[in-house]
Amino acid sequence: MTQLVLAPMEGLVDWRVRQLLSAVGGFDQCVTEFIRVSQTLFPAHVFYRYCPELHQGGTTASGQPVLVQLMGHDPQLLGENAAFAVELGAPGIDINFGCPSKTVNKREAGASLLKCPENLFNIIRAVRAAVPAHIPVSGKIRLGYADKTLFLENARAVEEGGAQHLTVHARTKLEGYKPPAHWEYLARIREVLSIPMTANGEIWTLEDYIRCRNISGCTSFMLGRGAIACPDLAARIKAFETGEAPVKQSWADVLGILLAYIDLLAADGATENHQAGRIKQWVSMMRKGHSAAATCFDEIKRIRDIHDLRAKLTEDRDKPENRHHDKLIAA
Known part of the structure; x- marks a missing residue:
């Protein structure tokens, strides 16, 4: 196995x-x-x-x-x-x-x-x-x-x-x-x-x-x-x-993971700058895997306030078009 x-x-x-x-x-x-x-x-x-x-x-x-x-x-x-x-x-x-x-x-x-x-x-x-x-x-x-x-x-x-x-x-x-x-x-x-x-x-x-x-x-x-x-x-x-059918993540699902990561960082006392930096790092790496990540990164890379960043990710997560399966990028 x-x-x-x-x-x-x-x-x-x-x-x-x-x-x-x-x-x-x-x-x-x-x-x-x-x-x-x-x-x-x-x-x-x-x-x-x-x-x-x-x-x-x-x-x-x-x-x-x-x-x-x-x-x-x-x-x-x-x-x-x-x-x-x-x-x-x-x-x-x-x-x-x-x-x-x-x-x-x-x-x-x-x-x-x-x-x-x-x-x-x-x-x-x-x-x-x-x-x-x-x-x-x-x-x-x-x-x-x-x-x-x-x-x-x-x-x-x-x-x-x-x-x-x-x-x-x-x-x-x-x-x-x-x-x-x-x-x-x-x-x-x-x-x-x-x-x-x-x-x-x-x-x-x-x-x-x-x-x-x-x-x-x-x-x-x-x-x-x-x-x-x-x-x-x-x-x-x-x-x-x-041989099972995979449950494919939507971009909204991925954004949900990022929001949960912010919550875990905040609960552990991470500074707001550190929280924002780690999220941008992750989204940047996702550009190699998800078609929506490049646009997301361009939209958040200059956001410094973690509350504004969280609000932007939440807004995108809740958009109906992001609840569909996101196109994966072949390496």
Whole structure:
């Protein structure tokens, strides 16, 4: 059966977005934004800030488990933080070996660790040893740093370190997020691993998913920017696989999600500027998924007052013409 995972995108997919997108349907699991481990064992409030779902059994309000993702270069320190996250209720630990950020990579973390497979092995082994046997440990990698020379060695290192699962973003650090994603490499990785693997990269539409599935041979897929651009993408994929008729979102439905996001931000004490910024960020990304998003973004991009922004979104949500299925844009 196809498994769909909501990607951990820093500065974009917080617990509110996880709650809203998982409620739409289709997702089986979520992963937090990375917690950067560099010098200390974090206190509980840090883990709760990144993963408030820990207060409710480590799941979203819709019941999907949320893995806590850690990133760093010190095996022992990562192990200690992983063990504490599990004490707080994390249902699983994921290690980030793929972040392409220049700042992160200058500090020997993220994708920079892919230069030496032994880094991955040592970190996974330490984390695996630090948490109870029934708690899954996984790793997320890219195909390499500057090139793909070590893509198989890095994948093997994660498995040999004791991970139960591997996610592969089908690009190198140098390739960043530029198309295409090299799904053909995922098929080669699958041939040498005995643990399950999740495919990640450039799945924006149902058609992209089908091509990725056929090329990679994977049955588990991580959706990132595609799920932000089209909030019901996961539900569409699941409906396709089960043969059910998908419940297609209208633009009014999407605007309802954005309004609910404002409510969640406001309830959590976010400043009005932050609320407006996050909404504009989301609508901007939706331009790749929904035909109505470009017009919406042009109309709201200069609105600074959150009350005016909320009023505009509410007005558009209530227009009869926006209650019909919005045309999706092919990637």
